[in-house]
Amino acid sequence: MRKSGTWMTIWDDRILETLQKEGGKPVGELAEEDGIRISHSSVSRRCKKLAEHGLLTPLGNGVYTITDRGKAYLDEEYDAENEVYLNGNGSNDGPTASQTSES
Numbered sequence: 001m002r003k004s005g006t007w008m009t010i011w012d013d014r015i016l017e018t019l020q021k022e023g024g025k026p027v028g029e030l031a032e033e034d035g036i037r038i039s040h041s042s043v044s045r046r047c048k049k050l051a052e053h054g055l056l057t058p059l060g061n062g063v064y065t066i067t068d069r070g071k072a073y074l075d076e077e078y079d080a081e082n083e084v085y086l087n088g089n090g091s092n093d094g095p096t097a098s099q100t101s102e103s
Contacts (some may be wrong), residue, residue, distance in 0.1 A: 001079075003076070003079040003082075003096050005080035007049065007053070008080060011043075014052070015030060015036060017035075018035065020071060024065035025064065026062045027043050027044045030047070053083065054067060054069045056070055060086065
């Protein structure tokens with residue numbers, strides 16, 4: 001079972017799944033996906049939040065791509081709440097924006 005963060009919504013999983021399957025996409029295209037039933041502005045907010053937590057990378061001009069952390073989360077190898085890899089899989093590749101802002 002995926003270990004989502006308390007800050008996450010069901011749409012975050014759909015966004016991550018789409019980007020893993022189809023590669024980087026702009027927010028506008030994500031908002032038009034059949035499986036994502038929220039507004040353009042909501043998709044934009046969710047992508048920003050996912051990027052803050054290291055699951056997406058913004059490429060500029062509203063385009064996002066999934067990170068290794070995002071893929072590990074989808075593969076049930078990453079705990080998004082505690083921001084750690086599970087069972088020693090992967091690497092903790094530095095702090096996320098939320099961790100650095102707490103310092």
